[in-house]
Structures are given as structure tokens and as C-alpha cells.
């Protein structure tokens with residue numbers, strides 16, 4: 516590692532030793548960026564890296580709300596505004612018990628690079644809470660969202676910071692959050708993305724992350740003389756990203772044979788029936804286990820990590836961070852996997868990524884592969900600013916173009932730095948250079 520880069524990383528470890536997800540994300544990025552700093556020694560004098568790894572600000576707040584029994588519950592809310600060098604802060608809100616400052620910082624840091632890769636003018640941020648929407652009534656979720664927004668509204672705005680959905684935040688939560696923002700501020704502006712179609716949402720936003728993942732994967736496969744046609748595909752998760760990744764993979768000729776949730780996974784050798792998955796997950800908010808009870812021949816197994824033992828050509832981890840560890844990677848390799856593309860954020864551990872790359876598996880990192888969601892959010896912002904709505908086909912075409920462009924850029928950056936086909940290096944370098952350029956132009960801020 517470049518000496519300056521190492522010094523900055525060690526300083527970060529000293530000050531943030533307990534933030535393990537954040538340090539994991541930063542380490543991967545800095546290792547990839549090392550050759551950039553070899554080439555640009557002048558960056559050190561500008562303190563560029565020290566500024567880049569430190570968020571502009573991290574807001575932490577109390578979220579009190581009343582449950583259905585009349586009892587007051589208290590959660591913790593977060594918004595980390597990481598970097599707005601190339602546009603307003605943009606990034607989702609996650610509601611999950613595992614949320615803490617380290618998780619939100621890792622996601623915000625990754626978001627800066629991802630948003631830069633889209634080539635659209637959006638900076639990076641992320642937020643959320645340790646509130647668990649699972650098992651809560653609609654009214655409880657509404658009261659939580661209203662309380663959360665009653666604090667958050669002070670820090671966001673259509674030209675300032677534009678949150679969106681993430682794990683645990685879908686159309687229902689965005690609706691409640693938007694309603695409260697509008698009530699408090701009196702503004703009808705594009706302050707959130709992922710909105711419902713009746714109040715400013717964009718067609719194809721719901722599908723965008725999963726579709727975009729497959730567009731980028733397809734571009735990567737094409738470069739290597741391959742396609743989805745006739746391939747066995749494993750998709751982990753069964754949430755927003757996973758469902759639409761599975762749909763597009765199927766449309767492109769692949770056969771999705773397995774999906775999961777945090778309890779376990781199903782295998783359906785006939786190809787997963789997505790109507791059944793959507794009914795269970797989007798309508799009933801149920802468990803994936805129910806799929807096996809409804810579809811003859813499908814088998815359910817407890818434990819979500821077992822999904823990587825299912826034989827496949829293409830694996831799309833679309834659930835959560837660190838879901839694919841080295842053991843999972845070795846199982847995929849042993850079964851002859853050809854490509855792994857991350858739909859989730861940092862689903863593959865550092866060791867698993869190295870193992871896959873060493874085995875010659877094509878590997879597309881999340882900051883490039885799942886950028887379709889935020890790119891389409893930026894298209895939603897454009898439509899809101901113009902007071903116009905584009906057709907599904909228009910948005911989908913733009914999304915496809917953006918994902919193919921991202922692949923071309925990360926491929927070119929990897930090549931330029933002598934590491935052809937290493938898309939981890941390519942994505943980190945391509946994403947970083949644009950932000951670095953803007954930060955240098957802005958002076959010492």
C-alpha cells in the first residue's frame with residue numbers, strides 16, 4: 516500500500532477502531548486507490564485522502580414513538596452526510612436492528628463512489644435507524660416514520676440532501692416520511708426518491724437496482740463472450756433488489772434456481788416462480804419458507820448462508836453486507852461459478868472477494884453493479900425538477916445506458932492502471948477520480 520494511504524488508514528483505525536464495517540469498506544477502497552496516490556504525490560499536500568475518508572457530518576438523534584399498546588418506544592436515528600463535492604447528498608435510509616454508526620458510515624462512504632460512477636450530479640450520504648419494521652403494524656410504522664422525519668427534515672431538501680429507500684424502507688415507509696416532510700415544511704419538492712407514482716415517483720424506480728445489476732452483469736459477461744442465456748443463476752435475498760434482479764435475469768434467458776431471506780433459502784429446479792415470490796414478499800410480507808409449501812418440487816432449507824452451496828454459473832448476492840464469506844465463495848468456486856455481481860452493498864467479505872478473484876471468477880462490486888437504483892433516483896429528481904413524468908421505457912432505456920457506461924468506465928480504469936478485469940480496482944478508481952477532481956477544484960473545504 517502507498518505510504519500516505521497507509522498512514523491515513525492507520526489513523527482511521529486508531530480513531531474508529533470499533534467501527535468494523537466502516538473500516539472494512541475503507542480498507543478495500545484504499546487498497547484499490549493506492550496506485551492513484553503513487554501517480555499523484557501532490558494529493559498528500561492537499562490532505563485529499565484525510566478529507567475524503569471523513570464525513571462532512573454525522574447526525575445522530577432520538578426517535579420516540581408510541582406503540583399500539585400506548586407504550587413509548589425509543590430508537591436511534593442517523594443521517595451521515597458524507598460528501599457533496601459533485602452534487603447534493605443522496606443515499607438511502609435503512610431500518611434494521613443491525614443499524615449503527617459504523618454501518619451507516621460504511622454505506623455513506625460507498626455511496627460517494629457509487630454516485631460518482633453513475634456520472635450524474637449526486638453526492639453521497641446514508642441514514643437509517645435500528646427500528647425493526649418487521650412485525651409492526653402499519654400504524655406503528657407510520658408513527659415511527661413521522662417521528663423520524665420530525666427531526667430529519669431540518670437537514671434535508673431537494674437541493675441539499677435527498678434520502679431514499681434501503682433495507683426495511685419501501686413504498687409504505689417513503690409515503691409516511693414524505694407526508695410528514697410535506698406537513699412540516701409546506702413544500703412539495705423532490706426531497707425523497709422512491710416515491711409512489713401518484714405523488715412524484717418515477718416509473719421503473721422499483722425495478723431499477725435489480726434490473727441495473729443485470730444490465731451491468733450482462734455487459735461484463737458480453738466482454739468475456741458470455742451471456743445469461745441458459746445459465747443457472749442464484750439470487751440471495753428476496754427483497755426489492757433480489758426480486759427485480761431475478762426478474763431481469765430470467766428475461767435475459769437465465770434460470771433462477773434459488774432465493775433466500777434471513778431465515779433460509781429455497782431451491783426450485785424448474786426456475787423460481789416470481790409471481791409467488793412477489794405475493795409472499797411484497798403483498799403478504801411473509802417468509803420465503805412459504806414458497807416451498809406452495810410450489811410443488813421446491814425445497815426449503817434453514818440458514819441463509821447455505822444458498823451458496825447451490826450449483827450455479829452466476830451468483831447475485833442481493834441481501835445484506837457480509838452474507839457471502841470465504842466458505843461460501845469456496846463452495847461457489849467448487850461448483851464452477853463463472854461470475855459474481857453484487858446487488859447488495861458489500862455482501863462479499865474481503866477474503867471471499869480475493870478468493871473469487873484468485874479463482875478467475877468475474878467479480879462486479881456493488882458500488883458499480885447496484886448503482887442503477889441511485890441512478891434512477893437521480894432520474895426521479897430530474898423529473899421532479901422538470902415537473903414531468905417519463906415513460907417506463909424511457910427510464911429503463913436511460914438506466915440501461917447508464918449501467919453499460921459504468922461498466923465501460925470501470926473496465927477502462929482497471930486497464931489504465933494495469934489491472935484489466937479487476938473491476939474492484941476499476942470501480943474504486945473511476946469513482947474516486949471525479950470526486951477528487953471536484954474537491955481539488957473547491958479548495959481546502
Ligand code: NDP
Pocket residue numbers: 680681682683684724752753754755756757775776777778819833834835836838858859860861885886888889
Ligand atoms: P429489502 O429490505 O427489500 O430486502 C432485504 C433482503 O435481504 C430480504 O430478503 C431480507 O430478508 C434479507 N436480509 C436482510 N438482512 C439480512 C441478514 N442479516 N441476513 C440475511 N438476509 C438478510 O432491501 P433491499 O432489497 O432494498 O436491499 C438489499 C441490499 O441492496 C442492501 O444491501 C441494500 O443496501 C442494497 N441496495 C439497495 C438498493 C435499493 O434500491 N433498494 C440500491 C442499492 C443497494 P428478511 O426479510 O428475512 O429480513
